[in-house]
Amino acid sequence: MSRLTLKKTVLCVVLFVILLLIPVLFRNLYHLGIITFMLINALLAVSCWFIMATGQVTLGHAGFAAIGGYLSAALISKYAIGSWWSLLIAMLTAGMVALIIGYITLRIKGIYFIVATLALGEVIRVIFGAWDDPFGGLIGIMNLPPPDTIIIPGLFSIKFVSKVSLYYLTLLFTMIGIIVMHRLNRSPIGLVFQGIRQADDLAENVGINIMGYKVLAFVIGCIFAGMGGVLYTYNVGSIQPSSFTLVQSAYYLVYVAVGGGANVFGPILGALVLNILSEFLRPVKEFEPIVFALILIGAVLLLQGGLVGLVQALWRRIHEIAAPISERAI
Amino acid sequence: MTLEILLQPLIYGLQLGVTYILLALGLTVIFSIMNVINLAHGEFYMLGAFTVFYINGLLRVNYFLALIISVVVVAAIGIFFERIFFRPARGQVVPTVIVGIGLMWLLQTAAQLIFGAQPRGMKEVFQGTVSFLNVNLSDSRVAAGIISIILVGGIYLFIYKTKLGKALQAVAQDREAAMSLGIDIGKVGTIGFGLGCGLAGVAGGIMAPIFFVEPTMGTTTLIKSMSIIILGGVGSIPGAALGGLILGIVESYGQTFLGYSATTFPFLIILLVLIFKRTGLMGRAA
Numbered sequence: 001m002s003r004l005t006l007k008k009t010v011l012c013v014v015l016f017v018i019l020l021l022i023p024v025l026f027r028n029l030y031h032l033g034i035i036t037f038m039l040i041n042a043l044l045a046v047s048c049w050f051i052m053a054t055g056q057v058t059l060g061h062a063g064f065a066a067i068g069g070y071l072s073a074a075l076i077s078k079y080a081i082g083s084w085w086s087l088l089i090a091m092l093t094a095g096m097v098a099l100i101i102g103y104i105t106l107r108i109k110g111i112y113f114i115v116a117t118l119a120l121g122e123v124i125r126v127i128f129g130a131w132d133d134p135f136g137g138l139i140g141i142m143n144l145p146p147p148d149t150i151i152i153p154g155l156f157s158i159k160f161v162s163k164v165s166l167y168y169l170t171l172l173f174t175m176i177g178i179i180v181m182h183r184l185n186r187s188p189i190g191l192v193f194q195g196i197r198q199a200d201d202l203a204e205n206v207g208i209n210i211m212g213y214k215v216l217a218f219v220i221g222c223i224f225a226g227m228g229g230v231l232y233t234y235n236v237g238s239i240q241p242s243s244f245t246l247v248q249s250a251y252y253l254v255y256v257a258v259g260g261g262a263n264v265f266g267p268i269l270g271a272l273v274l275n276i277l278s279e280f281l282r283p284v285k286e287f288e289p290i291v292f293a294l295i296l297i298g299a300v301l302l303l304q305g306g307l308v309g310l311v312q313a314l315w316r317r318i319h320e321i322a323a324p325i326s327e328r329a330i
Numbered sequence: 331m332t333l334e335i336l337l338q339p340l341i342y343g344l345q346l347g348v349t350y351i352l353l354a355l356g357l358t359v360i361f362s363i364m365n366v367i368n369l370a371h372g373e374f375y376m377l378g379a380f381t382v383f384y385i386n387g388l389l390r391v392n393y394f395l396a397l398i399i400s401v402v403v404v405a406a407i408g409i410f411f412e413r414i415f416f417r418p419a420r421g422q423v424v425p426t427v428i429v430g431i432g433l434m435w436l437l438q439t440a441a442q443l444i445f446g447a448q449p450r451g452m453k454e455v456f457q458g459t460v461s462f463l464n465v466n467l468s469d470s471r472v473a474a475g476i477i478s479i480i481l482v483g484g485i486y487l488f489i490y491k492t493k494l495g496k497a498l499q500a501v502a503q504d505r506e507a508a509m510s511l512g513i514d515i516g517k518v519g520t521i522g523f524g525l526g527c528g529l530a531g532v533a534g535g536i537m538a539p540i541f542f543v544e545p546t547m548g549t550t551t552l553i554k555s556m557s558i559i560i561l562g563g564v565g566s567i568p569g570a571a572l573g574g575l576i577l578g579i580v581e582s583y584g585q586t587f588l589g590y591s592a593t594t595f596p597f598l599i600i601l602l603v604l605i606f607k608r609t610g611l612m613g614r615a616a
Contacts, residue, residue, distance in 0.1 A: 057427045059369075104604050111367050111564065112604055114427055115556045118369070119597040122553060126593050246549060250435050253428055286443060293436035300428045301418045 019171055023164045036167050036235055038275045039174040044228040045255035045267035050181045051221035052256060053190065054214045055197035056106070056113055060121030061225050062248035067094045068226030069233040069243065070128050073141040078134035083147040087230050094226025095219050102215040109200070121246050129241035140240035147234050160234075170231050177224040182264040184220065193217055247289065254292055257299040260306020269307050334464045339582040345471045347578025348478035349536050353551065354558035354570040355485055356529030362502030362565055363522040364416065366423055369430030371530050371555055372548030373437035378404045378531025379538040379547065380445055387452040387538075397477070397535045404531025405524040412523040434548065441545035449542035456539075474536045481532065482571065489567065498522050502565065530555075550593065554581075557596035560603050563613020572611055 026032050048061050068090040075086040105116040128135045135141065147169065151157040160169055184190055195203045196210050204210050233239045251274075259270025274292070281288045299306060305313070353375060360368045378400040386396035411433055419425040456469035489495040500508040501518050509515050534551075541547075558577050562569025577599065584592030603610055 052424075055424065057424055059427075059431060101601075104601055108604065108608050111361075111556075112560070112600075115367065115560065116597075116600055116604070119553045119556070119600055122549060123594045123597040126590075130590050247435065250431055253431060257428060286439075289435055289439035290443075293432045293439065296435070297415055297429050297432035300425045300432070301415070 019175075022171075023167055029163045032163050032167055033235075034275070034279065036163070036170050037232075038271060039167075039170050040228050040231050040235070041251070041255065041275060042268045042271040043174045043177045043231070044225055045252050045259070045271040046178050046181050046264060047221040047224040047228065048252040049256045049261055049264070049267040050185060050224070051217050052261060053185060053193040053197060054217045055200065056214060056218065057253070058117045058218070058221070059114060059246070059249050059253075060117035060119075060124070061221075061252050062244035062246065063117075063121035063124035064094045064098060064222040064225035065229030065232065065248070066124050066128060066239075066241075066244035067097060068229030069239045070135055070141070070229075071226075072230040073144055073233050073239050074134040077141055077144055083234065087227070090230050091223050091226045094229070095223040098219045098222030099215065102218040106211050106214045106218065118246070121249055125241050125245060138241060140238060140243070142238040144233065144237045146237075166235055170235060173227060173231055177227055178264060178268070181220070181224060185264065189213070189216070250296070251292070254296040254299070256306075257296055258303070258306055260303075260308035260310075262305055262308050262312065266306050266308040273307065335586075337463060337465045339586040340579060341465055341467055342471070343579030343582030344575065345467070345475040345478075345578070346582055347575035348475050348482065349533050349574075350554065350558055350578050351482050351571050351574035352478055352485075352529050352533040352536070353555045354562070354574050355482070355567065356526040356533070357555045358526075358559050358565060358567060358570045359489075359498065359522050359529070360526035361559070363498070363519050363526075364426065365421060366426040367430065367556065368416075368523075368526065369427065369552065370411070370433040370437060370548075371526075372550070372552030373434050373441075374404050374408055374527045374530035374548075375534040375537075375551045376441060376543075376545060376548040377407060377437065378534030379543045380441065380534075381531065382535035382538045383450065383452050383543045386455065393455045393539075397532055400535040401528040401532045404534075405528035408527025408531075409520055409524045412520065416523070417519075434552070438545055438548060445545055447545060449544035451542055452539050454539055468540075470539045474540060477536055478533075481529075485529070486567075494518075494521065498525075553596045557599045559610075560600050561610055563610030566610065566612045569610055569612035 022035055023032060026035060044061065044065060048058065051058050051061075071090040071093050072083070072086040075081040075089060076083060081089070101116060101120055102113075105113045128140075129138050131137065146166075147160040149157050149159045158165065160166055185193070192203070192208060192213050195208065196213055200210050229239075229244065232243070236243075255270035255274060256267045257270070258274060259268065260266035274295070277291075278288060281291060303310065353371070356374075357368065357371050360371070381400040381403050382393070382396045385391045385399055386393045391399075415429050415433055416426060419429050454468070454470050456473050458469045459466050460469065460472050461467070487495075489498060497508070497513045497518050498521070500511065500513055501515060501522070505515060508518075530551075554577060558573035559565075559570055560573075561576060562571070562573030577596065580599075581592055581595055584595050
């Protein structure tokens with residue numbers, strides 16, 4: 001067991017070092033930009049996965065990213081509130097909306113949550129598109145200043161003007177979000193989520209407040225979806241109603257379905273693989289949604305555990321074959 | 331003067347409402363059989379609208395014949411996708427939902443590539459207007475209303491009076507009991523799915539001469555249909571009829587007096603129903 005933990009620690013350190021070295025490895029700013037958006041997509045995919053751990057499918061995830069993005073943009077450009085406070089307020093607002101919607105729709109089992117999140121995603125887009133002040137209507141909010149400089153008196157200050165600094169900023173917040181959700185998923189709360197997904201009747205019968213846990217998962221997932229939206233806005237410097245649509249919500253589902261839901265690496269791997277695929281599909285951009293839709297359906301029907309499930313199954317096979325030999329050697 | 335302002339939206343709303351009933355009935359039939367919402371329902375509506383747009387609008391085939399063709403074409407497309415996508419999901423909720431959103435995405439993008447993304451207007455099939463009490467209604471809308479009423483009546487008779495309709499009801503109520511009575515679940519499922527998609531398709535065909543036809547019209551249509559069946563009570567056929575009329579009228583008044591923000595009405599209806607009467611207007615307690 002300790003050998004396994006050691007292996008995991010080494011793996012995580014190596015991954016982390018690679019992530020830190022990315023701006024050195026990819027000097028092309030275009031590539032660095034793509035990798036930055038990959039991080040944001042991974043964060044959104046993980047937050048979607050976190051909600052799906054309770055057996056709920058959310059179709060309005062992009063809507064919560066839009067709330068985060070729009071709110072932070074409006075607070076900064078119209079009310080001159082600092083970027084970091086805006087980030088916090090935007091995340092909390094996304095969480096509040098999720099709390100209200102979750103409380104109303106998750107009390108009852110059935111299709112209501114799916115239906116409501118789908119409708120909510122569209123409504124959020126319509127509202128931001130119709131609301132000229134402070135959200136800029138159909139044009140959205142443009143030309144946002146870069147995030148505020150962090151000054152530690154007497155020591156140093158960090159400016160967020162260059163793409164490289166924005167990459168590190170995105171990396172920091174993405175890592176925080178993913179680690180928090182991963183730890184929660186592995187905690188006793190995460191076990192309850194799993195129990196609810198597998199048999200909610202049973203969970204209810206042993207006295208678990210399944211509605212409360214479902215709402216909790218939804219709120220936490222949406223807080224980090226809001227964070228993803230803010231990071232997107234800070235990187236792009238603008239936001240439009242078309243930035244976060246139902247199609248975006250579908251992308252997050254593809255990431256989870258392709259990567260697999262067994263652990264946090266599933267959605268991350270899904271986001272990584274499909275974002276790379278998306279780059280290869282760039283010459284035939286208009287066919288990309290068709291390819292992704294087919295991948296989504298194929299992954300759900302044929303690849304139940306996703307890529308992570310596939311890797312795990314392979315791993316087990318290798319061990320099954322290898323185990324008797326190593327035992328004999330001892 | 332004021333009377334017209336109040337009456338005009340009511341008449342428009344009633345016409346919209348009866349066509350919405352077709353959509354909601356289609357969604358209800360599929361829901362009753364699969365036990366899961368078909369998220370691609372709006373796309374079948376869009377396909378029906380495009381079928382009529384091409385066959386009547388461009389090929390100049392008789393409008394009523396075009397409507398019949400739209401039912402057949404859309405039902406066939408629906409049955410095809412039920413076989414290859416929905417049936418392998420075996421009625422499990424999460425896979426069926428995800429397959430549904432995948433199909434929605436697939437059909438929408440395919441339509442954009444094939445038909446072009448821009449909204450298109452069809453030449454009106456019926457010229458002229460009917461007016462009474464100073465309220466004007468174009469012949470297209472009158473025709474749409476009448477065709478919808480006839481179809482709703484037909485579906486009612488089919489579901490409650492024919493053997494096949496009763497088999498559909500039986501499957502919706504209790505799959506296993508229906509199976510043990512010798513009902514071919516697979517066949518009934520296929521017919522039900524085809525019927526549901528065909529209804530969405532014909533609703534699209536009915537609306538095509540009145541509104542613009544565009545590949546993305548399915549999403550709002552889906553949300554409207556879902557709000558209707560939640561308002562009426564999920565799985566209830568009379569509920570779907572009542573819900574359709576209410577949404578049509580409410581939306582029509584909303585568009586007249588509030589404009590663009592009326593697009594949020596279906597969502598508000600869903601929330602209000604869930605807060606105040608979870609079972610919907612005519613649904614049975616779960």
